[in-house]
Amino acid sequence: VQLVESGGGSVQTGGSLRLTCDTSGYTYSSSCMGWFRQTVGKDREGVATIDPLGNSNYADSVKGRFTVSQDNAKGTLYLQMVSLKPEDTAMYYCGARIAASCAADALRGDYFTVWGQGTQVTVS
Numbered sequence: 609v610q611l612v613e614s615g616g617g618s619v620q621t622g623g624s625l626r627l628t629c630d631t632s633g634y635t636y637s638s639s640c641m642g643w644f645r646q647t648v649g650k651d652r653e654g655v656a657t658i659d660p661l662g663n664s665n666y667a668d669s670v671k672g673r674f675t676v677s678q679d680n681a682k683g684t685l686y687l688q689m690v691s692l693k694p695e696d697t698a699m700y701y702c703g704a705r706i707a708a709s710c711a712a713d714a715l716r717g718d719y720f721t722v723w724g725q726g727t728q729v730t731v732s
Contacts, residue, residue, distance in 0.1 A: 610631070610632040610634075610724075611629055611630070611631055611632075611634070611702050611703075611704060611722060611723060611724035612629065612630045612631075612632070612724055612725070613627060613628065613629050613700060613701065613702050613724045613725065613726055613727040614627070614628050614629075614630070614727055615627040615628045615727060616700060616727030616728045616729045616730075617728075617729070617730070618730040618731075618732065619692055619729075619730070619731055619732075620731070620732060621692065621693060621694060621731055621732070622691060622692065623692050623731070624688070624689060624690045624691075624692065625689050625692065625729060626686060626687065626688050626689070627643070627686065627687040627689070627700055627702075627727060627729075628684060628685070628686055629641070629643075629684065629685035629686075629687075629702030629724060630683070630684055631683040631684070631685075631704070632683075634683065634704060634722065635706055636678075636680060636683035636684075636704075637660060637680045637683075638660055638706055638707075638708070639660065639704045639705060639706050639707060640657060640658075640659050640660075640704070640705050640707040640709065640710035640711070640714055640719070640720075641657065641658050641659075641676075641678060641685045641702065641703070641704050642654065642655070642656065642657040642658070642702065642703045642704075642710070642714060642715070642719075642720055643655040643656045643657075643674075643676060643685070643687045643700060643701070643702055643703075644700070644701045644702075644703060644717055644720075645696075645698035645699065645700045645701070645729075646698055646699050646701070646726075647697065647698045647699070651717075652701070652717045653667065653669075653698075653717075654667055654714070654715030654716060654717055655667055655670055655674060655676075655687070655700070655715075656670065656674055656676035656687060656715075657676070657710045657714045657715060658676045658677070658678055658685070658710070659707070659708075659709045659710045660680070660708065660709070661709070662677075662678070663709070663710070664676050665710065665714070665715060667715060669695075670689075670696075673689065673690055673691045673692075674687060674688065674689050674690075675687070675688040676688075685702055687700070689729070692729075692731045693731060694731050694732060695731075696729060696731050697729060697730050697731050697732075698728075698729060699726040699727070699728050699729075700726060700727050700728075700729055701723055701724055701725075701726045702723070702724045703717075703720030703721075703722065703723050703724075704720060704721070704722045704723075705719060705720045705721045705722070706721075
């Protein structure tokens with residue numbers, strides 16, 4: 609089982625990026641998936657979650673700017689980020705947990721059982 613994030617980079621304030629999380633050997637279509645971020649010295653922060661039916665949930669800090677989506681056929685998770693701010697700078701990780709739906713507190717982070725290695729996003 610492997611989750612691989614990509615799409616990070618350096619952008620200016622107000623710019624956009626789309627992150628991708630590719631799964632390999634994972635039961636994607638029966639999983640709650642999520643995006644998290646972490647900066648040095650801080651706890652991992654939940655960004656967005658999405659369940660097998662496409663129901664999504666977002667952290668207040670990204671609502672209206674970030675959109676999580678998925679392609680179940682490809683087993684791929686996306687995070688479209690627009691109007692980026694310097695405070696969005698972080699390492700972004702995708703997480704997964706086999707579940708019919710995401711728990712109400714899935715953004716807390718410890719709900720997920722499988723994690724990728726992360727992709728860095730820098731906004732200046």
